[in-house]
Amino acid sequence: MPESVAAVPFIVLAALAVGGAAMVILSRNVVHAAFWLLEVMMAVAGLFMLLSAGFLALVQMMVYAGAVSVLVLFTVMLTLRRREDAERPLDLSWSAGLIALGVFVAVGAAVVSFVPPAVMAPVRTPGVTEFGTQLFTQRALPFEIASVVLLIALVGAVWWAGGEDR
Amino acid sequence: MASWTLIVPEGLLLAGALVALFAEVLFPGGRRAGAWSGAAFAALAAAVSIAAGSGAALFGGQFAVDPATQVARTATLLLTSAFLVWLGGAGLERERVREFAALVLFASLGALLMAAARDWIVLLLALEAATMPAYVLMGFDRGDDRSLEGALKYFLLSMVASLLFLYGMSFVIGMSGSTLLAASRLQPGAVGVVAAAFVFAGLLAKLSAAPFQWWSPDAYAGAPAAAVAFVSSVPKIAGLFAFARVVAVLAPQTAATGPLLAAAAVASMLIGNLAAYPQTDVRRLMAYSGVAHAGYLLVGLATGTVAGTQAAVFYAIAYAVPSMGVMLVAAQYGATLDALRGLASRRPWVAWATALMLVSLVGVPPLAGFTGKLYLFTAAMRSGWVWLAVIAVVMSAVSAGFYLRIMRAMFFGTDESGEAPIAGSPASAAVVVACALAVIVVGVASSPLLAAITFAK
Structure with a gap:
């Protein structure tokens, strides 16, 4: 093609x-x-x-x-x-625009100057099976930390949503 | 010892957090049982952390404990335990304790993982695990709009910081083809500078350093003082440690690191120390003081030398102990300067201990703050950052003014409210005195501690 x-x-x-x-x-x-x-x-x-x-x-x-x-x-x-x-005023401030422009220029410059390393591309695109194996073997530690993070979010949400002391 | 013992402290903290959540069921009748059991779990974890030593990397190199990491982790655990003992003794003004204790343990767990992380993804998730409980702690007074407003500001800025970090991190991983910190490769040119700048910006915001400092006074002033005592001090040790790791990896690959961090250091020191002067709320004052101290820490990181990094890790501990102690006093006896008036006549032990910690924050020998600053500024001078060291010394002298205002209120003010003195519990007073003693011990025995902060290569 x-x-x-x-x-x-x-x-x-x-x-x-x-x-x-x-x-x-x-x-x-x-x-x-x-x-x-x-x-x-x-x-x-x-x-x-x-x-x-x-x-x-x-x-x-x-x-x-x-x-x-x-x-x-x-x-x-x-x-x-x-x-x-649901209607809100259109709030276009100069400072926000400038920050957005700055980030755009920085990221644009980064992307343009990026040289893809030649050796990294795998021969075959890994599928869901490889992904799952990786996640539960080599990436077990980050996977478990992620579940702790979710538990923390749950405790926090219940605290804030809870009513008076029961 | 087997290498898996290195991760046992994390397991103990997780168990402690779960026990604290169900403390009232497990220990019927104990209203503050969550805090006490949490303190025991954290103390046990500290003992395990000391006994386990340092050793081989786990999880394919994603998690490793070298001697410096061990020092940072042990300090975090000891401070967590001390904080929970205080919480068990003093309690919270209106709210119940068990969720508070559980969230403190979760934050400490995240901090431990952050210190030991040797992988970008583990680092990011550990950072989230350490800061997410802090949002809830800062807004723990769920009926108070100011507390919730402060927590919301903190949450939004912290999320933006996480995204900046994540974005920079994705560039770094893309360039190096590996998620391990040690394998990070920055390409020369704009992409390397932009990636490093995004990563640093995210970490600076988490450390409440300028130019990302503006959330902290508002968030601290609205939050319960007990939450500020923990959030402003304990997770910062591990945060600084992770920052130092990232700098050690990225600094040799891009020349922009030194100037970027030095600029942030100067801005933090100036804003923090000068804006602290007009404050009458101890929480706001300590928020600006925290910004200023983030500036001193960045002086050490900007040097890019091993001595500077060691000094910064040491100073993070030397800052965290008195910062927590002073805020604990504010949490118990009143968070405004007026409320602290005449504390010396009501609670002489607590007042003298607080004075000692404030003096250490200024940097008076032989206390921890002085030796920490000495190491930091010598490291800066030796690596050619003389002007940075000069600004830091001048700003330390300036900082004496606003810390002395707290002392003047405690010792020379008279209590005009006519209210009965607030009852202090022996445990909470003991924690404050212990913090003051720790400041002396760390100051006097600084050289063995500094020698223990060695990085494995």
């Missing part, structure tokens, strides 16, 4: 991701912003597919597009009493 044809899906997905991200900031309605966020997450899942990272694409769809965006919508639903509360 010629380069130019292979680039088409990438360009489409990248445009969807960047445009959606801009719409998250620009849309006045919080609920609309949440749906644009969902669109960004799905576009990123597509980008993972292009990189043959099937498992990551699946996780992106299930965890981010599936769970996180529903969580965002639930939060919006539970915290807003009236329909009008």
